Amino acid sequence: MHARLCVLAAAALAACRPPAPAASAPAAGGPDAAAVPIGRMETAGSGSDIYVCVVENGELRNIPVLYDRRTGDTLTLDRRLFRTVYPTGPQYAVNAPWFIAHEPIEHAGRTFRKYGLPRILGVRELVRAGEYRGVPLFTGVGPDAPAGIVYVPARTGCEFQPYIDSALLRATAPPPGAAPPPVLLHRGGHPIPICVLEDDGLRYVEVLYNTRTGDTVTNPERRPFREAHRTGPQYAGGARWYIEGEVLPWQGRALARHGPPRELAPREVVRVGRYRGVPVYAAADGGGTVLWVPVRPGCVFQAYHDTAFPG
DSSP states (O other): OHHHHHHTOOSOOTTSOOOOOOSSOOOTTOTTTTEEOOOOSSSTTOOOOEEEEEEETTEEEEEEEEEETTTOOEEETTSOBHHHHSOOOTTSSTTOHHHHTTOOEEETTEEEEEOSOOEEOOTTSEEEEEEETTEEEEEEOSTTSOTTEEEEEEETTTEEEEEEEHHHHHHTOOOTTSOOOOBOSBTTTBOEEEEEEETTEEEEEEEEEOTTTOOEEETTTOOBHHHHTOOOTTSSTTOHHHHTTOOEEETTEEEEEOSSOEEOOGGGEEEEEEETTEEEEEETTSOSSEEEEEEETTTEEEEEEETTOOO
């Protein structure tokens, strides 16, 4: 499941190893002097094309992209800037006031509320189910799809925010004074695995949803996830150097951000050092010239690409 989710993560993955050098260097200014295909997302260095998942005309699509080694940009196959061709527009909820304010949404005559953490899903895992204030809504497909959940696309890369049917919360409400049982995100009683960084090690923890407080809680302790696994200094998300987009100096090289953050599984990366208190990772198979910096819980990493990588 995690490998499938990672395949469709956000655009930028200079993480994969660069393509093998051509027999002869391209002419200066030639069409291949800057833009080259980059590797597939799921396993660093596989050499296959990479696809970025987007919402277009209300539907999910995988878009093949290229990487411009001179500018660090992600490009469409016709060499246009990906962020210009596929901007984070009104088809995504991330900038919508109702989404920012955590307001409930209406769908099919029912009320849905934000439920747990955002997650990355693939185009084959969801089907269009409607629309809310211009943002398409999706539901899961297949026998393992959770009941009473709709998915709202938050941003490019097929990052979705789950919303749960409020009737499910009322149906599971405990008698007055009784401790409420948690509602599980998946049918069949399976807790949700979430990847966290602790003591410089990446691991999965199980979480549930607390119907009384609306919190995501640990399993089996029932502690609020945000307290048990804080976004502390081991993550770069709150660091000034990260927020301001500074270049990351590393072993005599200058590395710059490449694309939006994405999810990685613990087995995909290995720790190679630390920068200003934040662990730094590289591809576990040793391929590629990209380093990965953990941004927030969920094993969400930001790629940093060597700005001196030859074009």
